[in-house]
Amino acid sequence: MSKTLVVVVPDADVLAATVASRLVSKIVDAQAERGTAGIVLTGGRIAAKVLRTVKDLPTAAAIDWSHVDLWWGDERFLPAGHADRNETQARAALLDELPLDRARVHPMPATDGPDGDDATAAAARYAEELKIGGADLPPIDVLMLGVGEDGHVASLFPEHPVLNDTSGTTAAVFDSPKPPPTRITLTMPTIQSADEVWLIAAGPDKTDSVGAALNGDKALPAAHAVGRTRTYWLLDQAAAAKIP
């Protein structure tokens, strides 16, 4: 039975520090258990802050970075290295500094990749990559998600048809209400396959969406994002101001 836990801390700095240290512990624990850890990264400001904080944590030295698999929850479908790609931001915030195994870093395809600007083919390619361990999906210990002002998570937006797409593990998103219009995303069933889902939000612009999602407003994608064993809402006080 999945459990939902809400953690509220004073501000965005404390939130980044809290999430960063939880992430390090989670990776260390997963490696102690299986030798590897599978983490899904997210985009946005708070996520970048978390990654920058991990960089400075002394306890991160306990991680064997060569045995961490990194995936992305969604990507803005742009050329490789574009400053707006979630991948580019994660690399700049942390990944470029780590002794990662390149074969275990799994960015979503870019528009100058093998499928060019065919987002549907690129999403299908990522679905194939997710099958790396032989099953449809790899083990995911933690799947992190930023939460939009509109309650979106990954590139699953309210009232957008891809929100209800259960046909595959990934999907191309066209006509996204937030730029850029074309994106690639994990589908909601894929998000729900993670052992733990962490929804991370800071600031007053998140108060309404976080409050509504935790009140069970199913119109909001964030309300559907639950992990198999645990769902953590990791919030600062401003984002948590309207939680039940």
Ligand SMILES: O=C(O)[C@H](O)[C@@H](O)[C@H](O)[C@H](O)COP(=O)(O)O
């Ligand atoms: O693909 C995107 O457009 C962003 O990655 C987006 O989904 C982000 O995760 C949330 O909007 C929260 O972002 P903030 O932490 O910056 O508010």
